[in-house]
Amino acid sequence: MERGTGLSAEKKRPIGRGGAARTLATPSSKPPPQSDPVSTSRMSARQSRSLRLIMLPLLIVALWQLAAEFQLYNTVLLPPPERVATAAWSLLLSGELIRHLVDSLRRIAVANLVAFVTAVPLGILMGRYRPFEDFMDGFLNIIRPIPPLAWIPLAILWFGLGEKSVVFITLISAFFALLINTIAGVRSVDKSLPRAALTLGASQRDVIRDIIVPATLPHIFTGLRIALGVSWMSIVAAELIAASSGLGYMISYYREVLRSDLILVGMLSIGLIGFAMDRGLVWLEGRLLPWRTRLEM
Amino acid sequence: MTPKLEISAVTKDYAPLRGGLAVRALDNVAFSVSEGEFVSLLGPSGCGKSTLLMLIAGFERTSRGHISVDGREVTAPGADRGLVFQDYALFPWKSLIENVMYGPLKRGLPRRTCEEIARRYIDLVGISGFENHYPHQLSGGMRQRCALARSVANDPAVLLMDEPLAAIDALTRNTLQEEILRVCDARDGRPRKTVIYVTHSIDEAVFLSDRIVLMSPRPGRVFDIIDVDLPSPRTDATRQHPEFHALTKRIWESLKIYAKPE
Ligand SMILES: Nc1ncnc2c1ncn2[C@@H]1O[C@H](COP(=O)(O)OP(=O)(O)O)[C@@H](O)[C@H]1O
Ligand SMILES: [Mg+2]
Numbered sequence: 085m086e087r088g089t090g091l092s093a094e095k096k097r098p099i100g101r102g103g104a105a106r107t108l109a110t111p112s113s114k115p116p117p118q119s120d121p122v123s124t125s126r127m128s129a130r131q132s133r134s135l136r137l138i139m140l141p142l143l144i145v146a147l148w149q150l151a152a153e154f155q156l157y158n159t160v161l162l163p164p165p166e167r168v169a170t171a172a173w174s175l176l177l178s179g180e181l182i183r184h185l186v187d188s189l190r191r192i193a194v195a196n197l198v199a200f201v202t203a204v205p206l207g208i209l210m211g212r213y214r215p216f217e218d219f220m221d222g223f224l225n226i227i228r229p230i231p232p233l234a235w236i237p238l239a240i241l242w243f244g245l246g247e248k249s250v251v252f253i254t255l256i257s258a259f260f261a262l263l264i265n266t267i268a269g270v271r272s273v274d275k276s277l278p279r280a281a282l283t284l285g286a287s288q289r290d291v292i293r294d295i296i297v298p299a300t301l302p303h304i305f306t307g308l309r310i311a312l313g314v315s316w317m318s319i320v321a322a323e324l325i326a327a328s329s330g331l332g333y334m335i336s337y338y339r340e341v342l343r344s345d346l347i348l349v350g351m352l353s354i355g356l357i358g359f360a361m362d363r364g365l366v367w368l369e370g371r372l373l374p375w376r377t378r379l380e381m
Numbered sequence: 382m383t384p385k386l387e388i389s390a391v392t393k394d395y396a397p398l399r400g401g402l403a404v405r406a407l408d409n410v411a412f413s414v415s416e417g418e419f420v421s422l423l424g425p426s427g428c429g430k431s432t433l434l435m436l437i438a439g440f441e442r443t444s445r446g447h448i449s450v451d452g453r454e455v456t457a458p459g460a461d462r463g464l465v466f467q468d469y470a471l472f473p474w475k476s477l478i479e480n481v482m483y484g485p486l487k488r489g490l491p492r493r494t495c496e497e498i499a500r501r502y503i504d505l506v507g508i509s510g511f512e513n514h515y516p517h518q519l520s521g522g523m524r525q526r527c528a529l530a531r532s533v534a535n536d537p538a539v540l541l542m543d544e545p546l547a548a549i550d551a552l553t554r555n556t557l558q559e560e561i562l563r564v565c566d567a568r569d570g571r572p573r574k575t576v577i578y579v580t581h582s583i584d585e586a587v588f589l590s591d592r593i594v595l596m597s598p599r600p601g602r603v604f605d606i607i608d609v610d611l612p613s614p615r616t617d618a619t620r621q622h623p624e625f626h627a628l629t630k631r632i633w634e635s636l637k638i639y640a641k642p643e
Contacts, residue, residue, distance in 0.1 A: 276470035283438060284484035284535055285460030294483075298474045375474045375515045 163345040168352070171345040180334075185353060188323065188330040191247065192315045195254035199311060203262035204304060208296060210263075211270025224263070232257045232318035236325055245326050253322040258311035265310065269303025270296055302376050305369045309362055316358050383452045384413035385575045386437065386539050391446035393432055405600035406432040409446070412594055412606060414539075417573035419565065421586035421593045423632070425639045429601025430579040434541050437577065438462050450539055460484065463537030467544045469524040471516040477503060477527045478512040484535030502530035505564055522553040526560065533564055536571065543579045555617075558588055562615055583636070587628045588615055595632065597639060605635060 145165045151157060152164030163171075175181035210217040232253050239249040277299060278291045286294060323332025331350050338346040369376070393407040406429040414420050422430045435441045437448055439458040448455045450462060471480050481499035486492070503509050506526040508519075516524050525545055532540060545561075546554045565574035580586050586593045587609055595605040609628060611619055619625055 274468070274470065276466045276468055277472065279438070279440060279458070280464065280466065280470040280472075280531075281483070282440075282458040283460065283462060283464040283537075283541075284531070285487035286483075290487065295472070298472075301474075373474070375517060 167345045168348045172349045184334045195251045199258035203259045207263045207266025211267040249326040250322040254319045257314040257318045261311040262307040265303045265307030269300035273299040385416045386414040387449045394444045408600035419576045419591045421578045421590040423586040424596030428596040428598035461538040463532035463540045465542040465545045469528045481531045502534040506530045540576045
């Protein structure tokens with residue numbers, strides 16, 4: 085469903101034409117208070133929604149535990165949930181999980197920050213000025229299909245094993261996710277908006293700052309969500325090879341000592357953190373871009 | 382006295398798309414508009430009305446001929462030529478008052494002054510109380526009122542409107558026609574606005590205009606210019622005036638050969 089792919093921020097608050105028109109009845113600065121039946125039914129809708137969200141994971145865990153109890157499969161290859169939970173607890177207590185997690189998160193943060201400050205301005209210029217895009221396009225389109233993993237040998241050669249290599253590899257995929265979404269965003273800006281600004285006395289530079297940037301923000305948010313998603317993919321691969329800390333390193337270390345329970349702890353941590361970060365961004369977008377609800381017709 | 386807006390022998394060819402032929406959107410169009418005049422461009426769709434407006438606004442360059450406002454040739458877009466769009470073109474991330482303040486702020490006026498100006502014009506177009514709403518929270522009619530306020534608040538020498546009421550429902554449209562005239566009236570020591578109004582509605586053109594420029598398609602040409610001698614102010618009674626009917630009939634007779642058979 086849309087939540088799963090995580091790419092549709094579109095339908096969060098469906099204020100249709102009808103809904104918008106209805107708020108017009110009262111010219112107050114706040115929307116009219118909801119009547120009780122409406123708000124209670126909305127609450128229970130949300131609750132049943134989160135219930136449905138966790139139903140399948142719980143079911144899988146239960147079946148998995150049962151299958152292990154009855155020895156339906158080889159539990160050396162896949163330890164039961166109970167053992168994974170115990171392993172997670174011990175890793176948490178020893179501080180090891182947190183340490184790896186913080187290392188990975190720091191690298192992701194740095195990589196995405198660098199990707200953001202380079203890809204967004206570049207994307208805006210490329211989206212706005214066709215000749216500049218033609219100039220950059222050939223080069224970028226040759227670089228883009230190269231998977232982040234293929235950069236690992238070169239990265240190690242350039243930056244050595246460790247922090248810089250991992251950040252570099254993580255940066256590459258985040259950069260393209262942001263760049264492509266920014267360009268698409270600039271392209272999709274309603275042509276009337278810059279024109280309206282120009283007839284109101286804006287300069288070309290004003291148009292970029294006052295119109296193109298805010299109009300593109302929703303796409304930049306989408307780009308950021310995709311960038312963070314692909315960051316996890318490349319950082320784990322990079323840490324497997326080029327680092328001595330981080331969740332990717334942790335997973336590969338416990339593979340060598342054959343601790344499948346601890347491997348699973350690493351994997352599930354990535355899943356949960358990735359999910360939480362994406363939800364966080366969606367929440368932030370709703371906060372920062374309240375006008376977004378009815379942008380496109 | 383130089384006219385407010387002068388269009389002299391303007392021809393516009395659009396560059397051919399993918400090996401096709403160049404499109405001649407306007408052919409030798411000429412007329413002038415004096416200060417305070419309300420002139421409509423009327424013709425079937427595709428006759429180059431929007432093209433002419435974009436040339437006046439400075440978003441496109443003429444292929445031949447000149448356009449000047451207050452005697453200065455148009456070379457680029459500028460705040461002296463306000464533009465109201467059919468799709469409103471309000472900035473969706475700005476509240477109504479911020480939308481209206483945008484022009485005055487760009488002129489470098491202090492924030493307080495801009496806010497006062499914006500409130501005055503929001504009030505003038507009848508949407509006060511909604512200053513802090515965002516465009517997506519309003520109906521089409523209210524958005525267009527806001528867009529009108531935004532353009533007029535910036536006090537352009539010429540106000541250009543491209544089918545501003547085409548997407549508005551018929552009931553609201555009649556009211557808004559009167560509003561447009563009222564908003565463009567002389568006020569605060571400013572003279573009446575000079576307006577170029579694009580429409581494909583004969584009634585609308587007759588109701589609003591001092592003069593109507595009739596255009597024919599392929600290529601766009603001016604084939605008649607009609608003076609409208611209806612009493613001011615224009616009200617609902619205007620729509621019943623014998624002259625109103627005589628004019629709409631006369632214009633229909635001359636335009637109907639361009640109505641597409643469907
Ligand atoms: N950017 C453009 N490129 C090529 N042809 C165009 C462009 N804009 C308009 N035209 C053509 O010019 C003619 C006039 O269009 P337009 O000015 O939009 O007419 P109107 O506003 O009267 O409907 C049409 O045939 C249209 O296809
Ligand atoms: Mg048009």
